[in-house]
Amino acid sequence: MSAIGTAAGRTGRYLRALLPSWQDYRDVKRTWRGDIVAGLTVGIIALPLALAFGVSSGAGAESGLITAIVAGVIAAVFGGSNIQVSGPTGAMVVVLGPVVAAHGVGVVAVLSLMAGLVVIAAGALKLGRAVTFIPWPVIEGFTLGIAVIIFLQQVPAAIGSKAGASSNAFVAAVQSFQTVDWSTVIVPVGMVLLVAAIMLLAPLVHKKLPGSIVAIIVVTVIANLADLPLARIGELPSSLPSPMLPQFDLGTLGSLVGPALTIAALAAIESLLSARVAVTLSDTGPYDADRELVGQGLASIASGFFGGMPATGAIARTAVNIRSGGRTRLAAIVHSIVLIGVVYLATGVVSQIPLAALSGVLMMTAARMISVATVRSIIGSTGSDATVFVITALVTVSVDLIVAVGIGILVAGFFALRSVSASSGVHREELPGEPQPGDERIALFRLDGALFFGAAERMLERVNQTSHITVVIIRMSQLQILDATGARVITEMIQALERRGITVLVKGIQPRHLKLVTRVGVITSLRHRNHLFTDLDAAIEHARSHVSRAAVAGGGTDAADFGWTSTIRLPRD
Known part of the structure; x- marks a missing residue:
């Protein structure tokens, strides 16, 4: 009975550690000003990304915005990081795009629920630290591959064409040129280049000037005043929808198990990597990897109930949060409040944003995901690390994200074993x-x-x-x-x-x-x-x-005992 009581006590303590506590906000009295400023800043930056990722995934701008709001606040409250900002991300868009194309937009909310449950289970089973076993070249190769895919996915909108039928981003981008209207292609391409130029020049004017927002405002004003032939985001809801259980049938549910597991794996890996990087960027204390998984799982489930997408921790928005002075969970909560304000006060204006403007923002985001210094460091380190990096990136672009991580780990493991073997x-x-x-x-x-x-x-x-x-x-x-x-x-x-x-x-x-x-x-x-x-x-x-x-x-010996006694005690079992 005592052993059972001890085990129950340990289980209770572990479960309590996965839940929110007043300790999460013990520093708010000291940091609230910086948290509010950071939340406002991240909210402004998150708006175009949420809209763009929603459109790019096929789920729609509304879905991306809902995800940023609902998942952002749930992950902030229940997650294991004090500073992480969550929402729709480019990596998730890469996975969702082919699934939406195959099954329709109606499965996105169902996938959010299914993937969220898997991520919660991973946290409950203490699998959070598993991400520490992913080698650095695999992580960077994975990131490079995602950046390339995000860029390629924006090519059709950037040239005012339709995406190709292929599920491969490179092939679909090439196919989009077959349906392009060459007489008007200069308009969307020009808007994309204008967005890129503004985003590059904005930091030179002021380091905290949100270039993406400025670019979208400028392009939207020009497009509407000149009545340019550009596709727009379209109508958005002026309020958050009521939560409801997504519609599904058992036949479709079976075919979604594979994609749901892929999304869950991606959500766990990306969120934990982002939280781990955030720790190195700030002095906000360590993160709880298992609680982070539980929080991200709950965030995806909540997002699904409101019609949103699966969510993950977003390293770009998290980094902005830290650089802007965010130090507690309040900053991420304020970020969601800012986006709620957009829904209730500015959807009419937002609906007029050209899709080409969002494509420009995502193309620049993809370009900034690639660190030239990091690539040089890996390529110039060892042959094995360079090989792992290149293979992971190529498989990410040509096959699948999770497959790429698996193959990258296997290749890295092979080189590690070969190195250890050589040292023996x-x-x-x-x-x-x-x-x-x-x-x-x-x-x-x-x-x-x-x-x-x-x-x-x-x-x-x-x-x-x-x-x-x-x-x-x-x-x-x-x-x-x-x-x-x-x-x-x-x-x-x-x-x-x-x-x-x-x-x-x-x-x-x-x-x-x-x-x-x-x-x-x-x-x-x-x-x-x-x-x-x-x-x-x-x-x-x-x-x-x-x-x-x-x-x-004169030859062999019968190996008789010469009176020596062994000094090694052999185990009885």
Whole structure:
């Protein structure tokens, strides 16, 4: 009963740690001014991005705006980061686009609910720290691939054409040129270039001037005054919709399981990476990875109930929040309030924004996601890191985001194992002390580093090359890593040498390896248990005795016990 009570207590404490607490706002009295300013700034910057991501995903500008509002406040309250800003992101748009094209816009809210439940489950199962195992080149390759896809997805709107039928962003961008009206293409292209120019020049005027908002205002005014032939966002709701359960049928639900899992994986990875980066940018305290997953899952579910998209932590908006003075969750909450104000007060104006203007904003956003310095650092570091980076980026663009992360991790793991394997070795050593007659018939091998499945076969080949040897001593005291494959290779090596009439002595099995080598059969492969040693001098003296007896006998030896006793205690199990 006591054990049950203890377990229940631990579970209760863990669940309480996943819920909001007044401690989340203990610094608000000191930071509220900076939080409000940061919230206003991020809200202004988030508006064009929310609209653009909504349009680009196929769900519509309304969906992007709802997501930024609802998911933004829920993730701020329930998430594990004090400074993260959440909402629709470019990576999520990349995943949603093909799904919406295949199943229709009606599945977006359902996917939000399904993916949200999976992300909550991941947080409850304490999977939050898993993101720390993703190598840096994989993360940067993933980011580069997303940036390229976002840019390519904007090509049709930027030239005033329709996207191609292909689900691949590059192919669809190329296909869009087949339906372009070349007589009017200069208009949308000119607006995109104007947006880019304003966004580039705005920081030169004032470092805090929101270039994206200024660009959209300028382009919208020009487009409407000149009555330019540009597609507009269109009508938006003047209030938030009432929450409701999305419509779905069981047949469609089955086909959405795969996309929902992909979206959940992306939401978890992107949110945790963003939260981790935010910690390095600010002094707002650590983040709780598991609580962050729970918060992001709840945010996506809430967004789905209001007709929005799945949400993730957004590193660009989070970075702006930090640079603008945000230090607590209040900043992200204010950001959502600002967007609510837009819905209730300015939807008529927002509906007149040209889609080309949003394309320009997203193209610039994609370009800024690519850090030339980071790319140079990775390419110039090691060949393996550069390979992982390039492969991850290429697979992201050509296949799938989650597949790209998986392949990137596998490739990085391969190079890591190869590196560890290269650092391991099997070295033949000279016997210490003054040489004695017969020492040439004793081979002393030292195992270094790691002996696992990546290095074991090489060791077996090295030892089997011995000839004219009577006794082999294997030193294992320098062996740092040993797995079942490595232990099995040692077993096979001993058996092969013993079949050739060579006596094998093992010295220096570390206590942490003893149970493994016993269970795999290293000990039972020896002719006698007294062929285990903890002292090298004793092992060498024993080997010389074998050589002497073999010389007297004129050949092989029966390996009788010469009165030596093993100093290694073998495990009973």
